[in-house]
Amino acid sequence: MSSTDSLQKLTIAMPKGRIFEESLVFLKQAGVVVEDDLKDSRKLIIPVPDFQLEFILAKPADVPTYVEYGVADVGVVGKDVLLEEERDVYELLDLQIGRCRMMVAGLEEYQPSANPRVATKYPGIASKYFRLKGQQVEVIKLNGSVELAPLIGLAERIVDIVSTGQTLKENGLVELEHICDITTRLIANRSSYRMKSEAVESIAQKFLQVIPAVEIL
Amino acid sequence: MVKPYVFEKPLGMRDILPELLRKQRFLESVLRSCINKWGYEEIATPSLEYFDTVGAASVTVTDHMFKLLDKQGHTVILRPELTAPIARVVSSLYKDVPYPIRLFYQANVFRAQEKEAGRNAEFFQTGVELIGDASVDADAEAIALAISCLHEAGVPTFKIAVGHIDIVMGLLEECVREEEVRSQFCRFLHQSDYVGYRQLVMEYTDDADVIDKLLAILRLRGGRGKIDEARQLITNPKSQNAIDTVASLWGALEAYGVTEHVLLDFNLIGRFDYYTGIVFEGYAADLGSPLLSGGRYDNLLERFGRPAAATGFALEMDRLMTIPTSYHEVRTEQIVILYKAEYREEALQLAQQKRKEQQVVVTGPWTDETEKAFASLDNSKLIRLGET
Numbered sequence: 283m284s285s286t287d288s289l290q291k292l293t294i295a296m297p298k299g300r301i302f303e304e305s306l307v308f309l310k311q312a313g314v315v316v317e318d319d320l321k322d323s324r325k326l327i328i329p330v331p332d333f334q335l336e337f338i339l340a341k342p343a344d345v346p347t348y349v350e351y352g353v354a355d356v357g358v359v360g361k362d363v364l365l366e367e368e369r370d371v372y373e374l375l376d377l378q379i380g381r382c383r384m385m386v387a388g389l390e391e392y393q394p395s396a397n398p399r400v401a402t403k404y405p406g407i408a409s410k411y412f413r414l415k416g417q418q419v420e421v422i423k424l425n426g427s428v429e430l431a432p433l434i435g436l437a438e439r440i441v442d443i444v445s446t447g448q449t450l451k452e453n454g455l456v457e458l459e460h461i462c463d464i465t466t467r468l469i470a471n472r473s474s475y476r477m478k479s480e481a482v483e484s485i486a487q488k489f490l491q492v493i494p495a496v497e498i499l
Numbered sequence: 500m501v502k503p504y505v506f507e508k509p510l511g512m513r514d515i516l517p518e519l520l521r522k523q524r525f526l527e528s529v530l531r532s533c534i535n536k537w538g539y540e541e542i543a544t545p546s547l548e549y550f551d552t553v554g555a556a557s558v559t560v561t562d563h564m565f566k567l568l569d570k571q572g573h574t575v576i577l578r579p580e581l582t583a584p585i586a587r588v589v590s591s592l593y594k595d596v597p598y599p600i601r602l603f604y605q606a607n608v609f610r611a612q613e614k615e616a617g618r619n620a621e622f623f624q625t626g627v628e629l630i631g632d633a634s635v636d637a638d639a640e641a642i643a644l645a646i647s648c649l650h651e652a653g654v655p656t657f658k659i660a661v662g663h664i665d666i667v668m669g670l671l672e673e674c675v676r677e678e679e680v681r682s683q684f685c686r687f688l689h690q691s692d693y694v695g696y697r698q699l700v701m702e703y704t705d706d707a708d709v710i711d712k713l714l715a716i717l718r719l720r721g722g723r724g725k726i727d728e729a730r731q732l733i734t735n736p737k738s739q740n741a742i743d744t745v746a747s748l749w750g751a752l753e754a755y756g757v758t759e760h761v762l763l764d765f766n767l768i769g770r771f772d773y774y775t776g777i778v779f780e781g782y783a784a785d786l787g788s789p790l791l792s793g794g795r796y797d798n799l800l801e802r803f804g805r806p807a808a809a810t811g812f813a814l815e816m817d818r819l820m821t822i823p824t825s826y827h828e829v830r831t832e833q834i835v836i837l838y839k840a841e842y843r844e845e846a847l848q849l850a851q852q853k854r855k856e857q858q859v860v861v862t863g864p865w866t867d868e869t870e871k872a873f874a875s876l877d878n879s880k881l882i883r884l885g886e887t
Binding site for chain 2: 350361373467479
């Protein structure tokens with residue numbers, strides 16, 4: 283492969299699951315056709331030679347890692363992951379999908395305690411948020427079912443992403459504080475953003491054509 | 500703490516084995532002879548510096564410095580970069596040497612340990628500083644020299660992105676009155692968070708004209724044509740001055756014949772508010788991080804008491820090493836002289852003779868083990884003295 287060819291080809295890191303499917307719908311609307319049977323595929327690398335693209339399917343939290351190290355040129359990932367991982371990447375576009383909000387939640391009868399504890403999948407975000415609010419809290423990292431923590435007395439409050447609020451409600455929890463809104467973002471590697479600026483620009487434009495809400499570039 | 504295993508090294512520290520070091524030294528010598536040709540002289544500064552002087556003046560954020568206490572209780576740092584130490588030298592030992600001063604270095608620098616691959620706590624830089632020349636010609640020289648270095652090192656495909664701090668700063672001063680909000684805009688640009696930047700623009704104002712200008716800065720990337728585009732869009736005097744400087748720089752780079760490698764990028768403002776004018780970063784194909792970065796830092800020297808304009812860049816040797824360059828390894832042939840005890844004098848004299856003839860010679864007693872060990876090396880010619 284000549285070096286000019288390799289400057290055209292773009293590797294895109296995508297989180298497995300819903301975001302990937304929604305992104306594919308976007309790309310399809312923008313004229314980039316990817317085979318349909320991907321949903322059931324277990325392949326982790328999916329080449330789309332017609333459009334000089336290649337998808338890498340990754341855990342959401344790993345997408346910014348791949349992009350920062352440059353093994354992927356661009357990536358699609360939630361703002362929650364970007365805030366937590368604090369990777370050195372360019373944040374190019376708000377894709378307006380995967381909309382949810384980062385919240386502090388707890389039981390309705392929550393009262394501040396002397397040694398407050400917060401359970402979360404996002405220890406970085408939680409620590410930073412409470413520090414900025416001038417509160418000292420102990421953060422407990424959990425990997426899932428964070429809503430359990432207040433119910434069984436592990437922590438009084440949790441920090442997590444909430445989309446419909448259904449899970450919270452079913453577990454008798456309420457939203458206490460709103461930290462920030464979260465959507466899915468298009469990110470780029472520092473070097474690719476400049477070395478492959480045309481290819482990166484072109485994929486950004488494709489997304490931009492089909493992003494539902496209006497965003498001015 | 501868990502007791503370390505014998506093979507372990509402190510976090511972020513590496514051994515450089517001969518195979519790799521050979522390549523590093525080769526590249527360093529190529530860069531040295533390239534930089535020498537531009538009239539730069541090599542300088543070495545100490546590994547340890549005071550935190551209060553060099554540390555405070557350094558571009559490296561305090562969190563990333565490797566700090567220690569010396570016997571007197573002063574906080575000292577392992578040098579995080581060479582620019583501040585060189586500014587210290589130029590303002591003290593070299594204070595009577597007239598400007599402009601051209602210096603370069605090839606040195607190891609240190610950053611606080613980070614638990615991740617590719618984030619070494621000690622790494623190698625080759626860099627240049629051109630001190631005491633405020634002209635745009637000096638900026639052009641730094642960029643052209645950087646390009647020359649990458650050429651000579653055999654980097655196949657690379658680009659130098661060039662920007663000017665004041666284009667963004669002038670624009671923000673023009674459009675945003677509140678200093679607080681301006682620094683928020685800056686922070687988004689420093690963090691390369693263009694989504695956050697855009698959201699802030701939309702929150703900040705309804706004025707379509709202002710929105711247009713603030714967003715335009717994100718699009719102003721490309722070739723020569725972007726200079727005129729920027730001139731049309733951004734009309735405040737500070738930005739206009741900066742755009743004129745870039746235009747003049749482009750002219751100089753054309754004169755060097757290197758513009759094919761240059762990409763204008765008007766939202767490039769460096770990582771921190773350290774640079775004061777033209778800034779640039781070098782990227783290579785298939786390398787995730789910038790290969791070199793540099794720019795004008797006219798405020799640093801005055802911190803050491805000898806105000807001067809200055810520019811320069813640092814090239815990351817570790818990153819350069821990972822690029823498949825046109826470097827071909829040439830391993831020198833070596834002669835191995837194995838001898839029985841009674842032939843020792845003859846063998847050692849032969850060895851001395853051959854070394855005078857610039858040959859590499861290894862000597863040692865001739866046993867079954869040494870015979871086997873050297874016979875397996877493909878770059879060795881064996882000479883055996885004695886009877887089996």
